[in-house]
Amino acid sequence: MQGVVHFSERMLQHFKRVQALIDQLDPEGEPEALTVPGSARPHDAVIVFTGSFNPPTTAHIAMLQEARRYARQHEPMHLYAAMSKHTVDKESVERPLLLDRIVLLQKLLRRRVPDTGILLFNRGLYVDQAEAVQRSFPEVKRIFFLIGFDKIVQILDPHYYQDRDAALRxxxxxxxxxxxxxxxxxxxxxxELIQQPQNRQFARYIHPLPLNRAYRDISSSQVRQRANRYQHEVPQEVQRFMRITRAYEPPLRQADGSETDYYGERMKSLAALMHRQPASRR
Known part of the structure; x- marks a missing residue:
């Protein structure tokens, strides 16, 4: 039955460890970065790909694979996907849970881009995340953020700053x-963008990364909005998660007119299991 939630004890303990890290992060605190259990501690040079991964797509995987090739061609670098914790309005519910997205991404990376770790940040801005890496992992000597072209346009846009050049420096x-x-x-x-007069001073810090044209128009938001139509743009592991949990689907109307929210039931079941008190031993 689709609405029944089953977790092995091992998986449940992993969920608990990851949730404990999420709870530890304070969006109002000093910039902080944590590694998800199973990820190597960052050191030397790192490539960090921050996103919501909601859901992870084939484009995310392709970008990470290209970043891994880049790392192998240059100095020794360590690759990380990353998510940031944000405060969700009390009237809304995050779907799917950050916890679910982290565990799903970890499973996906283990199979598709081995040796890629996962970082968790308490802040969303790149400058704060860079500070978080340096504060949390002083062994890191060089940081690269992996981004898409639309993001570099935004980063260089003066409309987002009071003093753009100072912020970019x-x-x-x-x-x-x-x-x-x-x-x-x-x-x-x-x-052409980085050689514009106002951007040229920052050009040496910005490097191109190739990406197959087949992946350039894939969007997580399209998958979320029309999951059935865009399922071919997510890996099989994600397809399975979407099919089983219905995390991106509206409540299912039953024959009697009632509605069943399978993902909502999953959230409740998982919360109850994670807060379950262990049975006392006699």
Missing amino acids: DLFQQAELLVAPRGNDGEQELE
């Missing part, structure tokens, strides 16, 4: 950017 003192194409915007468009 602060960012690039701590980190560099690897930029993957989106849509028709490739390496030439990136070069």
